[in-house]
Amino acid sequence: MSSSSETAQITPIAQPMLPADLVKPRMTLPRWTITALSVVVFFALWEILGRDVNPVFGSYPSAIFLAFIDIVRDGTLLPAFLESCKSFFLGYVLAIVIGVPLGLVIGRFRFAEAALGIFVTAGYAMPLVALVPLLVLWFGLGVAVKVAVVFLMSVFPVTINTWIGVASVPKSLLEVGRSFVAPGHVIMRRIIFPATLPYIMAGVRLAVGKAVVAMIIAEFFTALSGLGAIIINSANNFDTATMFVPVVLLMVMATGLTGLIGMIERRVAPWQSELSGRDSA
Amino acid sequence: MGQVAFAGVSKWFGVRVDGRMQGVQALKDISFTVENGQIVALIGPSGCGKTTALRIAMGLESASAGRVLVNGREVRGCGHDRGIVFQHAELLPWLTAEQNVMFGLEMKGMRGDTLRDTARRYLDLVGLADSAGRRPHQLSGGMKQRVGIARALAIDPEVLLMDEPFGALDSQTRETLHGELLDIHAGTGKTILLVTHDLDEAVLLADKIIVLRAGALQQTINVNLDRTGLDLAEMRTQPEFAQVRLRVWHALHGTPTGH
Ligand SMILES: Nc1ncnc2c1ncn2[C@@H]1O[C@H](COP(=O)(O)OP(=O)(O)OP(=O)(O)O)[C@@H](O)[C@H]1O
Ligand SMILES: [Mg+2]
Numbered sequence: 001m002s003s004s005s006e007t008a009q010i011t012p013i014a015q016p017m018l019p020a021d022l023v024k025p026r027m028t029l030p031r032w033t034i035t036a037l038s039v040v041v042f043f044a045l046w047e048i049l050g051r052d053v054n055p056v057f058g059s060y061p062s063a064i065f066l067a068f069i070d071i072v073r074d075g076t077l078l079p080a081f082l083e084s085c086k087s088f089f090l091g092y093v094l095a096i097v098i099g100v101p102l103g104l105v106i107g108r109f110r111f112a113e114a115a116l117g118i119f120v121t122a123g124y125a126m127p128l129v130a131l132v133p134l135l136v137l138w139f140g141l142g143v144a145v146k147v148a149v150v151f152l153m154s155v156f157p158v159t160i161n162t163w164i165g166v167a168s169v170p171k172s173l174l175e176v177g178r179s180f181v182a183p184g185h186v187i188m189r190r191i192i193f194p195a196t197l198p199y200i201m202a203g204v205r206l207a208v209g210k211a212v213v214a215m216i217i218a219e220f221f222t223a224l225s226g227l228g229a230i231i232i233n234s235a236n237n238f239d240t241a242t243m244f245v246p247v248v249l250l251m252v253m254a255t256g257l258t259g260l261i262g263m264i265e266r267r268v269a270p271w272q273s274e275l276s277g278r279d280s281a
Numbered sequence: 282m283g284q285v286a287f288a289g290v291s292k293w294f295g296v297r298v299d300g301r302m303q304g305v306q307a308l309k310d311i312s313f314t315v316e317n318g319q320i321v322a323l324i325g326p327s328g329c330g331k332t333t334a335l336r337i338a339m340g341l342e343s344a345s346a347g348r349v350l351v352n353g354r355e356v357r358g359c360g361h362d363r364g365i366v367f368q369h370a371e372l373l374p375w376l377t378a379e380q381n382v383m384f385g386l387e388m389k390g391m392r393g394d395t396l397r398d399t400a401r402r403y404l405d406l407v408g409l410a411d412s413a414g415r416r417p418h419q420l421s422g423g424m425k426q427r428v429g430i431a432r433a434l435a436i437d438p439e440v441l442l443m444d445e446p447f448g449a450l451d452s453q454t455r456e457t458l459h460g461e462l463l464d465i466h467a468g469t470g471k472t473i474l475l476v477t478h479d480l481d482e483a484v485l486l487a488d489k490i491i492v493l494r495a496g497a498l499q500q501t502i503n504v505n506l507d508r509t510g511l512d513l514a515e516m517r518t519q520p521e522f523a524q525v526r527l528r529v530w531h532a533l534h535g536t537p538t539g540h
Contacts, residue, residue, distance in 0.1 A: 172371050175341055179359045180388040180436065190384070194375045271375045271416055 059241040064248060067241040076230065077245070084215055084226035087143050091150025092211045099155045099207075100200055103162025107196075108188060113163075120163065124156035128214065132221040146218040146226075153214030154207035161206070165199025166192055198272045201265040205258050212254045282352070283362070283439030283472035285315040285338060289347030292333050292496075307333040309497040310347065315440075315489075320466060320473040322483035324529065325493035331476040332368060334493075335442050338474060339365045351440060361389055364438035366446045368476075370429040372417040378428045379404060379413040385436045403431040406461065422449040427458070434465065441473045447482065459485060459513055480533075484526050485516055492532040500532040 043061050050060025059067075071077040105112045106120065132149060139145035169192055177187040219228020227246035234242035265272070292308040307330045315321040323331050336342040338349050340359040349356045351363065364385075372381045382400040391399065404413050407427035417425055426449050433441060447455045463486065466473060477483050483490050484504060492499040504525050506516055516522060531537065 172367070172369070173373065176367075176371050176373065176384075179339055179341060179363075179365050180385045181359050181361055182388050186388070191373065194373070269375070271418065 056238045056240055059244050063241040064244045067239070068245045068249075071230065071242060071245060080226050080230050080246075081249070084219065084228070087146035087218065087226070088150055088211055088215045090143070091147040091214070092154055092207065094147065094151045095155035095158055095207055095211070096204055098151075099158030099203070100162050102155075103159040103200070103203075104166055104188065104192065104196070106159070107163040107166025108192060117163070120156060120159050123152075124160055126152070126156075128153055129217055129221075132217060136222055141222045145222050146215065149218035150211045150214040154211040157206040157210060158200070158203040161199045161203025162196060165196035168199070169195040194269070197269045198265070201261060201269065205261050208254050208257050208261070212250050216250070282317055282470075284317045284350075284352055285440055285472060285474060286350040286353075287311050287313050287334070287338070287347070288350060290334070290337060290344045290349060291346040292330070292337065292342070293345045307496050308337075308344075309495075311493075311496075311498050312347075313489075313491050313498065313501060315472055315474050317472055318470045319488045320475060320486050321489045321491060322487035323474065323476045323491050323493060324478060324480070324483045324533065325499075326478065326533070329493040330496040331478075331493060332444055335365070335444050335474065335476055338440075339363055339442050341365075361436060362438055363440045363442055364433035364436050366426075366429050366433045366441070366443040368444040368448070370417075370422075370425040370449075372425055372428055372432075374417050377414050377416055378409060378420065378424075381417070381428055382432045382435050385432045389436050399435055400431075403435040404428070406434070406465075407431045407458070423451065423454055426450060430458070437469075439472060441471050443473065444476045445478065446475070447477075447479070455482075456513055462486060463508065480526055480529055481517075483529060484522055485513055490525075490529055492529060494533075494535065499535070502528055502532065 047061045050058055050063075053060075055063070068077070102116075102120075106116050107113065128149065132145075135145050135148055135152075139148050173191055173195060174187060177191045182190070215226075216228045216231065219226045220232060224232055227250065230246050231243050234240070290308055290311045291306065294305045294307055296303050296305050311330075311334060313321070323334060325331055333342065337344050338351070338356060340356050340363070351360075372378075373384065376384060379397070379400050382403055383396055386396055386399055401410065401413065404410055407430055409424060409427055409431065412420060412424060417428070420428065426446060430443075430446055433443070447458055450458065459482065462473075465471065475483075475486060484506070487504055490502045490504060492502065502525060504521070506519060506521050506525070508516060
């Protein structure tokens with residue numbers, strides 16, 4: 001469905017008589033330049049102000065960058081990063097694979113909503129940090145417990161968003177399915193799911209941040225490993241610059257992932273951004 | 282092949298006003314019949330229950346009392362024997378015009394080349410062949426409405442239920458589609474129940490006009506317009522057109538007709 005319609009939307013640009021202002025909308029700055037500028041200003045300020053602070057209490061970009069080079073050279077960063085990524089992605093993907101269908105079912109069926117909704121709502125507010133020691137008892141100190149913590153932190157935003165999405169599908173669209181005698185699973189797959197997709201993607205985005213936090217928590221509490229170990233070890237040595245390396249790295253990674261999800265969203269649900277008239281979010 | 286009979290249909294809605302439940306009666310003991318192959322217009326002011334009547338016939342809403350029979354069988358839910366054109370088109374926003382038409386056809390079990398060909402044919406019929414690949418938000422209100430008409434026609438139902446299908450159209454397009462509808466009707470002999478609040482439309486298209494007022498059936502008016510070989514402009518010049526139009530006008534305004 002996407003490939004043919006995609007080309008159909010691109011073709012008008014090839015037509016010679018299209019007015020120029022359609023091809024190049026307005027003479028405003030592209031979004032990314034504003035973002036880039038804002039980031040540059042932030043780092044410049046941090047660099048200038050950060051230099052005056054005692055290096056134990058704070059750090060600044062150039063020092064962090066040097067520390068970054070150091071731990072890349074001595075070979076601690078890459079294995080730690082891969083180690084963290086493994087539990088992050090396993091838990092995160094599991095949260096989506098389980099959270100989306102769960103949200104669809106809870107949103108669709110009154111019985112499921114009454115029976116399970118309350119656990120999802122309560123689960124979202126679960127003070128996970130307090131439960132990590134318990135999870136360690138259940139899952140041991142290996143990858144399993146980290147995956148479990150990441151999963152538990154990110155599954156609820158995905159589920160809740162999907163649930164809200166299903167609940168807000170207009171009744172009139174469901175009636176289109178009913179009036180053409182679509183069976184329940186077809187209404188679910190071809191009406192409810194596409195109508196809910198923007199909500200699902202929002203949940204999937206929110207879950208990125210949750211999953212990053214969960215991953216570090218898990219690494220603090222279990223056998224010290226991954227990026228969490230670098231943070232703890234360098235903090236114990238009062239090496240603040242090195243401590244900031246994984247912190248910045250994770251924020252960069254989460255931002256990149258969120259952008260990637262936005263791109264995927266515009267591919268799988270192009271009508272949404274066209275409807276709202278926004279180029280990106 | 283398609284007869285629709287309303288038999289003593291009433292409908293109450295529960296509405297919450299200022300925290301208190303109130304009963305609203307949308308339809309009061311409505312009885313009339315759409316004979317096989319007839320076009321019947323349901324006319325009345327806003328809020329008189331036209332959409333409600335149509336939704337009950339479609340099976341989207343159940344009657345509080347009485348029943349609707351299609352070909353003698355009581356309506357319990359939707360079926361492929363009836364096709365509906367919604368008042369606000371209700372296209373699926375993620376599908377193109379063509380895919381929207383195909384959706385209904387697929388639900389009937391159509392697959393492959395016939396599926397696409399049939400969808401194209403009906404889009405062509407409503408004059409949207411060039412916009413087949415556009416999504417609803419890239420279509421005007423009237424174009425959306427025409428996709429909705431194509432979607433309902435395409436599944437070839439015995440009874441076509443249309444809720445103000447031409448309401449959002451300019452008068453020229455409306456005339457064109459009036460002509461199309463009469464052609465389709467002449468060609469297929471479909472039974473059509475058409476909701477409208479346009480007097481001319483009702484008189485031009487319908488064999489029988491049901492006038493509703495505040496949920497009650499006010500009057501049933503037969504139309505004996507000669508439509509054979511005439512275009513819409515010529516039909517308007519018939520004395521029958523003016524007479525029926527006046528009678529419906531009086532029925533709508535609750536004044537005696539003088540006949
Ligand atoms: N789901 C509902 N809940 C409560 N009241 C309703 C509902 N649907 C319709 N009504 C009421 O029933 C009455 C008839 O509504 P209906 O939509 O059938 O009118 P209509 O004749 O189609 O009007 P219009 O020409 O404006 O479309 C109105 O008073 C309306 O408020
Ligand atoms: Mg209505």
